[in-house]
Amino acid sequence: MTFAVFEIESVEKIENDFVLDVKVLPDRAHYALCHRGIARELAAAKPDLGILDTRNLQMSGVCKLKLLKIKIENPADCRRYIGRRVENVKVQPSQQDWIKKLLAAVGQRSINNIVDAGNFVMFDMNQPLHAFDADKVKGAIQIRRAKKGEKIITLDGKEIVLDPEILIIADNEGPLAIAGIKGGKKAEVTSATKNLILESANFNPTLIRKTSQKLNLQTDASKRFENDISPAIAETAINELSELIAEIVGPETKFGELVNEYPKPLKLKVVQVSPDFVAQKLGIQIPEKEIRNILARIGVVNGAIPAERMNLQIPEDLVEEIGRLYGYEKIPEKKLVVTKAEIVINKNFYWENRIRQILTKLGFSEVMTSSFRPKGNIEIEKPLASDKAFLRTELADQLVVSLKLNTLNAPLLGLKKIKIFEIGKVFPKSGEETHLALNDFTEAKIVLEKILDEKINGQVRGDILEINLGTLIERLPVPKTWDLTQRLNLEKQKGLTFKSFSLYPFIVRDIAIFVPTEVTTEKLWITIEEGIGKEKNLLTNHYLFDEYQKANKKSLAFRLVFQASDRTLTDTEVNKVMEKVTAAVSKNGWQVR
Amino acid sequence: MDKEQTTGHLHPISSAILQIREIFDELGFEVAEGPELEDEWHNFDALNVPKDHPSRDMQDTFWAKGGKLLRTHTSPVQIRYMEQKIKEGVKPPYRIIAPGKVFRNEATDATHEAQFFQCEGLFVDKEVSLAQLKWTLLYFFKKYLGEDAKIRLRPSFFPFTEPSVEVDVKFGDKWLEMAGAGLVHPNVFKSIGLEGYTGFAFGTTIDRFIMVKYGVPDIRQFYSGDLRLVNQF
Numbered sequence: 001m002t003f004a005v006f007e008i009e010s011v012e013k014i015e016n017d018f019v020l021d022v023k024v025l026p027d028r029a030h031y032a033l034c035h036r037g038i039a040r041e042l043a044a045a046k047p048d049l050g051i052l053d054t055r056n057l058q059m060s061g062v063c064k065l066k067l068l069k070i071k072i073e074n075p076a077d078c079r080r081y082i083g084r085r086v087e088n089v090k091v092q093p094s095q096q097d098w099i100k101k102l103l104a105a106v107g108q109r110s111i112n113n114i115v116d117a118g119n120f121v122m123f124d125m126n127q128p129l130h131a132f133d134a135d136k137v138k139g140a141i142q143i144r145r146a147k148k149g150e151k152i153i154t155l156d157g158k159e160i161v162l163d164p165e166i167l168i169i170a171d172n173e174g175p176l177a178i179a180g181i182k183g184g185k186k187a188e189v190t191s192a193t194k195n196l197i198l199e200s201a202n203f204n205p206t207l208i209r210k211t212s213q214k215l216n217l218q219t220d221a222s223k224r225f226e227n228d229i230s231p232a233i234a235e236t237a238i239n240e241l242s243e244l245i246a247e248i249v250g251p252e253t254k255f256g257e258l259v260n261e262y263p264k265p266l267k268l269k270v271v272q273v274s275p276d277f278v279a280q281k282l283g284i285q286i287p288e289k290e291i292r293n294i295l296a297r298i299g300v301v302n303g304a305i306p307a308e309r310m311n312l313q314i315p316e317d318l319v320e321e322i323g324r325l326y327g328y329e330k331i332p333e334k335k336l337v338v339t340k341a342e343i344v345i346n347k348n349f350y351w352e353n354r355i356r357q358i359l360t361k362l363g364f365s366e367v368m369t370s371s372f373r374p375k376g377n378i379e380i381e382k383p384l385a386s387d388k389a390f391l392r393t394e395l396a397d398q399l400v401v402s403l404k405l406n407t408l409n410a411p412l413l414g415l416k417k418i419k420i421f422e423i424g425k426v427f428p429k430s431g432e433e434t435h436l437a438l439n440d441f442t443e444a445k446i447v448l449e450k451i452l453d454e455k456i457n458g459q460v461r462g463d464i465l466e467i468n469l470g471t472l473i474e475r476l477p478v479p480k481t482w483d484l485t486q487r488l489n490l491e492k493q494k495g496l497t498f499k500s501f502s503l504y505p506f507i508v509r510d511i512a513i514f515v516p517t518e519v520t521t522e523k524l525w526i527t528i529e530e531g532i533g534k535e536k537n538l539l540t541n542h543y544l545f546d547e548y549q550k551a552n553k554k555s556l557a558f559r560l561v562f563q564a565s566d567r568t569l570t571d572t573e574v575n576k577v578m579e580k581v582t583a584a585v586s587k588n589g590w591q592v593r
Numbered sequence: 594m595d596k597e598q599t600t601g602h603l604h605p606i607s608s609a610i611l612q613i614r615e616i617f618d619e620l621g622f623e624v625a626e627g628p629e630l631e632d633e634w635h636n637f638d639a640l641n642v643p644k645d646h647p648s649r650d651m652q653d654t655f656w657a658k659g660g661k662l663l664r665t666h667t668s669p670v671q672i673r674y675m676e677q678k679i680k681e682g683v684k685p686p687y688r689i690i691a692p693g694k695v696f697r698n699e700a701t702d703a704t705h706e707a708q709f710f711q712c713e714g715l716f717v718d719k720e721v722s723l724a725q726l727k728w729t730l731l732y733f734f735k736k737y738l739g740e741d742a743k744i745r746l747r748p749s750f751f752p753f754t755e756p757s758v759e760v761d762v763k764f765g766d767k768w769l770e771m772a773g774a775g776l777v778h779p780n781v782f783k784s785i786g787l788e789g790y791t792g793f794a795f796g797t798t799i800d801r802f803i804m805v806k807y808g809v810p811d812i813r814q815f816y817s818g819d820l821r822l823v824n825q826f
Contacts, residue, residue, distance in 0.1 A: 283724020402818030
């Protein structure tokens, strides 16, 4: 399935059954957020399994019941509405274990036999269904826009104030349901209900989506309608629902005739695709007969698109169906013909990277920080946090924070002085700009001005210089050739593995030792390491930081940085390690200063 | 033994972008750029993601007050580049990569950040095929991750490509989802008035490349301003 159509996110075993969790993307949600859709895709992917649903149920034994009137105000809002009266029902908790179990498997609570039947058919066919208590409905079923100020109490007891942007189902007295989203209390089916009106309808997807977002009310029904399900399935679905009610409610139930308001029936689409077109798109010639067979597996015959497949509109859509079912693994790799002559070097990109290179050569390291700030000019509608509600207007403020962090960590990093810069977009009043900020800038500014042959002006705040890099680059010449060698870097990084760093504090110890001139730094270090012994895993960094000669002796000073990956080290622990180091050094007759 | 550096370090994302540029330079792709604060048309409408369509939910968007948004992908650069070329009277073939920062309004954790870097690729010509896309992606991943890299395509959905595929890359003994790709949807060409052409496009997350390639465990570390990360590269 994963290679033919959908990603299967998980498979869970429940008793003797399996529950597949399928990631259905928006292009297929209109036909595949249901069991039949998944079964059809399985049949298309594995034709030898022979699953193909052809059931198109027609209800037999309908009775002449009281006339049901349905009025659609605007066919653009409601593309189809089918109603059916059902009489003499007994509403009670579902008596059948199988339906309760199957609903539970897809995360649905059993409510009563009528609601359960509706949900069952929805998960089976993708068609949301609804039942009203017929005795609480006064006059015709009307599908219309709500009037300003009209109110509805939804099934979960919430009062919602309606307006003309919202489509409702109403009777002569007022709203019965928010169309395609949620039912109302007024005509709710309860244990006292004797007679029903069943609804199987199709609403404008955009309208349902807008309303559900506006009311912040996403339901299983709204999710299906907003994905543009086909109006064609409404009739089969109401017949399936009727059959299921007959089965689980009881034989004494009476079913009326369908009242089918379908102002503009869906025209079946025909999309033709030629084998040459497929070959051009996929890059492989698939025989016409094979293409025909593949398309037949998804029900496309002679270009006629099945009614439920709203996403198959243009030949490219069919190319995807053919490609995925033929198997993307069978598509060869075809070399791109390279025409090298006319590559234009992006000026911004070139100079930003040239400046990065100059600065790193001068000992600066590059940091990147968040684009969000607690204050600024551009405000975010729904920020992740109140201190991330605006876009940054400068880089300097976060460079200060980064400088502080890295200065504290200088011994870990083995650096005497922290020199950093950031290049990034900022959003001051003047609009989106690219800035550069760096600390310790005096020398760097001179070097940059010399190499770029341009004067650099910017904002100085303490030790930090921030410049508008975008306007500086505008004044620089158009690069003719790409002369920044990145290959060296590629080589350097081969085989590099990132080492996680500890989040616990570190402890620094300096040790200076007098040794005879002939003792090398390496030899002394080996001795120190012997002294550290098994605590070597706590030594995060070390380096020689001072060295001088005095008569026939020399002094070597090491900085040792200790840190544990799982806890805060104590002074006592580190002191013990240092005592062992001193002992090891003294054993050689060398003197710790 | 003296670890003191005389040269500083590029941020690993900057290095990765330079490496990607170099690889695609060999194929004749140039670098294109676009704004981080985008308009709805370039980020969505022109890319066949209509207003009030469920496909808008695929990317959680940071909307700015006043109607603009923080681009949710580097794909709007496709549109901006082609618009510019049409204005200049330059016809395809077009070959671009567009590396840059993008934003998603989602809760952050070790694998999700509100900001990260993507790299877009676009090739437009008279007859462009999925076979060429497959070759190009394999060429790239072999150069970037190593000669033993393998790729496979899975069906997927992006509104601006048809067919759409997910690209898995074999790294070590695991298949990892590394890019989304496909043939440019005719509606994209229609929206900018470039008809009679075809193309392929792909988009990858640079942060994820580095995490996979070097074993960085937490995406948030890229944006912490911490040299304990940067100076390892």
